[in-house]
Amino acid sequence: MARVVVDVMLKSEILDPQGKAVERAAQRLGYSTIASVRQGKRFELEIDGPVDDAALARIRELAQSLLANTVIEDFTVRVEDN
Amino acid sequence: MSSRIGVVTFPGSLDDRDAQRAIAIAGGEPVALWHGTTNLSGIDAVVLPGGFSYGDYLRAGAIARFSPIMSSVIDAAKSGMPVFGICNGFQVLCESHLLPGALTRNDHLHFICRDQKLRIENTTSAFTSGFNTNQEIVIPLKNGEGSYIADERTLDELEATGRIIARYVDVNPNGSRRDIAGITNEAGNVVGLMPHPEHAVEAGFGPSLDGLAFFTSVLSTLVNAS
Numbered sequence: 001m002a003r004v005v006v007d008v009m010l011k012s013e014i015l016d017p018q019g020k021a022v023e024r025a026a027q028r029l030g031y032s033t034i035a036s037v038r039q040g041k042r043f044e045l046e047i048d049g050p051v052d053d054a055a056l057a058r059i060r061e062l063a064q065s066l067l068a069n070t071v072i073e074d075f076t077v078r079v080e081d082n
Numbered sequence: 083m084s085s086r087i088g089v090v091t092f093p094g095s096l097d098d099r100d101a102q103r104a105i106a107i108a109g110g111e112p113v114a115l116w117h118g119t120t121n122l123s124g125i126d127a128v129v130l131p132g133g134f135s136y137g138d139y140l141r142a143g144a145i146a147r148f149s150p151i152m153s154s155v156i157d158a159a160k161s162g163m164p165v166f167g168i169c170n171g172f173q174v175l176c177e178s179h180l181l182p183g184a185l186t187r188n189d190h191l192h193f194i195c196r197d198q199k200l201r202i203e204n205t206t207s208a209f210t211s212g213f214n215t216n217q218e219i220v221i222p223l224k225n226g227e228g229s230y231i232a233d234e235r236t237l238d239e240l241e242a243t244g245r246i247i248a249r250y251v252d253v254n255p256n257g258s259r260r261d262i263a264g265i266t267n268e269a270g271n272v273v274g275l276m277p278h279p280e281h282a283v284e285a286g287f288g289p290s291l292d293g294l295a296f297f298t299s300v301l302s303t304l305v306n307a308s
Binding site: 010014015017018021066067069071072 | 140141144148176177182183184186187188189190191229231232257
């Protein structure tokens with residue numbers, strides 16, 4: 001069974017207060033070289049059947065309509081090697 | 083005969099009963115609607131209430147947007163039925179693309195619960211026609227993801243076309259762009275508002291009776307349209 005990974009991140013121009021909070025906590029813990037943190041979501045989809053162009057197109061459609069809100073988020077779709 | 087105003091209950095809705103009560107106090111007939119049906123039960127208008135539909139999983143309002151009732155609500159909204167989204171309901175309307183922009187986590191990360199002063203700037207929408215222009219009101223606000231965001235072009239367009247129905251006054255409680263508390267669509271029949279007018283409709287409960295005019299406005303709108 002193939003795995004397709006969809007990563008969703010807030011667009012760069014959108015403020016990410018959760019990422020900022022993690023960034024400040026990391027710095028407090030002494031990780032002084034961490035200059036910036038942004039937090040996103042990762043979806044792992046297990047796919048029945050071949051992951052061909054048609055299947056990937058369907059997954060992009062799902063990412064566009066449900067997994068990401070494209071007003072504020074960007075997404076990437078990739079097939080993960082077994 | 084009084085107008086029938088539906089209130090949708092999603093799994094995790096909290097303020098559906100308060101919305102029904104506000105509609106009744108305003109003189110309308112509240113109609114409870116369940117998320118799992120597509121039947122709008124002959125309603126004249128609909129309220130999407132506050133709460134945490136589907137636990138706010140994925141994004142606030144993102145799962146509710148695909149519930150069976152919403153396919154009917156979206157069709158009805160496009161045909162002109164008045165639709166009022168309060169708090170989580172506003173989030174559902176943005177996720178449904180019935181309203182532009184999105185609501186994101188409060189810039190300071192804290193959940194906010196306070197009595198909030200607003201200025202009503204649009205008095206022509208289905209739910210604000212009973213206010214005076216620039217009238218200031220105080221109603222409860224309670225949200226964790228109430229920061230209104232849209233691109234600059236959309237914000238300019240909302241301002242130029244008078245579609246910002248209410249702005250926060252004195253303090254911006256969540257980082258909303260341009261102090262936006264609520265907006266309407268081009269036709270003025272779909273309205274989203276982050277604070278909660280349904281909690282300010284009866285003496286002895288809440289900071290004022292200022293919320294009632296949102297509900298009497300839509301009743302007048304419906305009478306004038308018929």
